[in-house]
Amino acid sequence: MTRRERNWLLVTPAAAWFVVMLVLPLSVIFVFSFGERGPAGGYVPAFTFEQYANLPARFTAFKNTMILAPLGTIAAMLIAYPLAYQLAVRTDPKWKIILLVLVIVPFWTSILIRSYAWIFILGGSGLPALLEMVGIEGVRLIYTPFAVLIGIVYGYLPLMVFPIYVSLDRLDKRLLEASADLGARPFSTFLQVTLPLSIPGVATGCMLVFILLMGEFLIPALLGGGKVFFVGNALVDLFLQSRNWAFGSAVAFTLIVIMLVTVTVYMRLIARLHSGRQDISIM
Amino acid sequence: MTDTGYISKWKFMEELRRYRKGSVSRRHFLGVTGLGAATAVLGTAMPALRPRAALASSDIGDRVVLATWPNYHDTANFDMFTDATGAFVQVNVFGSNEEMLAKLQAGGSGWDVFVPTNYTITTYVSEDLIEPLDVSKLPNYDADAFDPRFSDAGTVDGTLYAVPKNWGTTGFAVNTSHDGGTSLTSWKDFFDRTKDDFSGRTMVHDYQLTTIGNALKYFGYSFNSVEESELADAERLLIEVKPHLFAISSDYQPAMRSGDAWLTMCWTGDGKQLNADMPEIAFVLGREGGEVWSDYYAIPKGAPHRDAAYALINYMLDPQVNAREVVAHGYPVADANTNALLPEAILNDPILYPAQDLLDALEFGAAATLTDPNRAELLARFKSA
Numbered sequence: 001m002t003r004r005e006r007n008w009l010l011v012t013p014a015a016a017w018f019v020v021m022l023v024l025p026l027s028v029i030f031v032f033s034f035g036e037r038g039p040a041g042g043y044v045p046a047f048t049f050e051q052y053a054n055l056p057a058r059f060t061a062f063k064n065t066m067i068l069a070p071l072g073t074i075a076a077m078l079i080a081y082p083l084a085y086q087l088a089v090r091t092d093p094k095w096k097i098i099l100l101v102l103v104i105v106p107f108w109t110s111i112l113i114r115s116y117a118w119i120f121i122l123g124g125s126g127l128p129a130l131l132e133m134v135g136i137e138g139v140r141l142i143y144t145p146f147a148v149l150i151g152i153v154y155g156y157l158p159l160m161v162f163p164i165y166v167s168l169d170r171l172d173k174r175l176l177e178a179s180a181d182l183g184a185r186p187f188s189t190f191l192q193v194t195l196p197l198s199i200p201g202v203a204t205g206c207m208l209v210f211i212l213l214m215g216e217f218l219i220p221a222l223l224g225g226g227k228v229f230f231v232g233n234a235l236v237d238l239f240l241q242s243r244n245w246a247f248g249s250a251v252a253f254t255l256i257v258i259m260l261v262t263v264t265v266y267m268r269l270i271a272r273l274h275s276g277r278q279d280i281s282i283m
Numbered sequence: 284m285t286d287t288g289y290i291s292k293w294k295f296m297e298e299l300r301r302y303r304k305g306s307v308s309r310r311h312f313l314g315v316t317g318l319g320a321a322t323a324v325l326g327t328a329m330p331a332l333r334p335r336a337a338l339a340s341s342d343i344g345d346r347v348v349l350a351t352w353p354n355y356h357d358t359a360n361f362d363m364f365t366d367a368t369g370a371f372v373q374v375n376v377f378g379s380n381e382e383m384l385a386k387l388q389a390g391g392s393g394w395d396v397f398v399p400t401n402y403t404i405t406t407y408v409s410e411d412l413i414e415p416l417d418v419s420k421l422p423n424y425d426a427d428a429f430d431p432r433f434s435d436a437g438t439v440d441g442t443l444y445a446v447p448k449n450w451g452t453t454g455f456a457v458n459t460s461h462d463g464g465t466s467l468t469s470w471k472d473f474f475d476r477t478k479d480d481f482s483g484r485t486m487v488h489d490y491q492l493t494t495i496g497n498a499l500k501y502f503g504y505s506f507n508s509v510e511e512s513e514l515a516d517a518e519r520l521l522i523e524v525k526p527h528l529f530a531i532s533s534d535y536q537p538a539m540r541s542g543d544a545w546l547t548m549c550w551t552g553d554g555k556q557l558n559a560d561m562p563e564i565a566f567v568l569g570r571e572g573g574e575v576w577s578d579y580y581a582i583p584k585g586a587p588h589r590d591a592a593y594a595l596i597n598y599m600l601d602p603q604v605n606a607r608e609v610v611a612h613g614y615p616v617a618d619a620n621t622n623a624l625l626p627e628a629i630l631n632d633p634i635l636y637p638a639q640d641l642l643d644a645l646e647f648g649a650a651a652t653l654t655d656p657n658r659a660e661l662l663a664r665f666k667s668a
Contacts, residue, residue: 241385
């Protein structure tokens with residue numbers, strides 16, 4: 001077996017997986033998006049741009065997603081960073097593993113059940129009742145965009161904590177000592193050394209969370225009370241309720257294109273930012 | 284249904300045990316999203332909760348898969364069926380007829396028995412998704428005992444496709460301790476008061492048929508209207524009311540019980556269950572009319588356990604079994620043999636058996652109402668507004 005053949009053999013499983021699990025379904029969606037809805041729902045083959053012309057009918061869903069997905073990503077990052085920092089830099093190594101496991105533990109239960117628990121926490125007899133005891137009345141939490149934001153941050157926090165933790169954990173501690181030796185205060189060491197070096201972790205975490213949030217439907221459905229409508233919810237309704245597969249495919253395909261563009265631009269920006277920093281550190 | 288407070292540890296364990304038996308408590312997780320997909324997620328995420336394969340003792344196989352609605356069965360009946368036949372009843376709970384139809388259209392549902400509502404059956408027949416029934420395998424089905432109003436939708440072009448399960452109405456449930464002494468009696472009250480003293484406390488179904496239908500009744504139009512100008516009026520009303528809604532969800536029992544919601548669109552059995560535990564919650568049929576419906580048992584094309592499907596339907600039609608079902612879920616049946624076994628209190632219950640004049644004003648949903656693309660788009664605009 002030549003080296004070339006061996007290489008082919010090695011990539012075959014991955015290639016097969018991509019074709020079956022990614023290329024084929026995406027092709028189906030692409031083809032369906034030019035079709036029409038059957039009289040009782042489903043899909044009728046056709047070649048029309050009608051579905052794409054109809055996209056403005058889901059403008060609000062796209063708008064909500066484009067607002068809450070970045071907002072949720074940033075909120076998760078702001079909460080995850082201090083946590084990851086504490087774990088990676090400040091925690092005694094013998095505790096690290098236990099604390100890390102605690103971060104993963106929620107993943108052992110389905111997100112569906114965990115989100116459902118938030119309905120009780122945010123519902124009238126949960127947090128608002130507690131707030132009432134300390135004199136803050138009339139707080140409505142459940143079934144608001146804020147509840148959805150809480151659910152999102154809660155659900156995806158571990159995905160943000162891990163990449164940041166890894167980048168901070170791998171950080172060469174001698175750099176911090178060097179910075180201190182050169183007279184930098186801890187805060188400026190953080191700003192000039194730690195933070196720039198952890199950017200790859202932050203960037204990875206943000207991308208993971210952002211991509212998942214763009215397709216999110218469960219948390220808005222559960223904690224938004226059907227009033228906070230994401231593209232994901234529009235898709236669920238189009239496929240499961242109105243059975244308009246053609247239009248649903250057009251919406252799905254548009255979402256994929258938006259995500260591809262956003263993620264590409266984002267990665268370019270991060271790459272530029274990161275290489276810029278490295279230039280500075282070399283100087 | 285005795286949980287007036289909120290979910291306690293004990294209650295949770297109780298639900299878990301019921302869940303493990305494969306019974307209705309999946310509704311807690313499912314009803315809220317209305318997603319059948321969630322069943323699959325749960326099943327795979329929690330292998331320990333998957334039903335254990337019964338030791339098959341009869342020739343109908345070891346299981347039968349039932350696709351049905353939330354809060355719609357007496358789980359003890361399933362246990363007895365399993366004891367008698369060795370076939371375990373695996374229950375999938377759905378949120379809407381559209382979702383059931385979508386699942387069957389997509390193929391490979393794996394269901395043996397499902398519970399379509401009257402207005403869907405002709406669509407299932409025209410889409411070739413439903414099996415004609417062999418009456419000889421349903422000795423408990425006594426066609427003459429059923430009130431034809433609630434059983435005739437099961438027969439399409441002279442062929443029997445479905446046998447009646449329960450019927451009921453779609454009205455609204457109101458927590459009367461918040462109505463300030465002025466009771467709500469109509470859909471006009473429902474929407475007007477939502478904008479007023481019930482603001483932030485009202486729920487409407489996440490279901491175009493009922494939510495749009497009841498908004499149409501506000502104007503006195505037909506529940507089934509697909510008329511453009513009439514739908515436009517209904518849309519205007521719904522969008523006007525939306526800022527005053529607590530939620531758009533068909534899982535309204537938890538919020539009504541906790542007191543977060545005071546007013547909700549409501550199906551008979553939910554109204555009965557809420558009223559039984561919290562007498563201050565009344566079930567009201569809008570004076571203008573609204574929906575009356577009838578659910579059926581049917582077998583989808585390609586059912587993997589067809590013998591078990593017939594056995595289950597036949598078992599559920601046994602008047603003794605059916606009577607226990609009614610007592611458990613509070614939906615009436617159209618079967619005289621079952622009614623003969625029911626206590627007077629149930630037969631005289633105005634929630635289950637409303638006054639004739641209220642009943643006369645109600646309409647059966649139509650097949651075109653469910654599949655109308657304009658109504659589906661209207662609901663999407665309402666939800667995203």
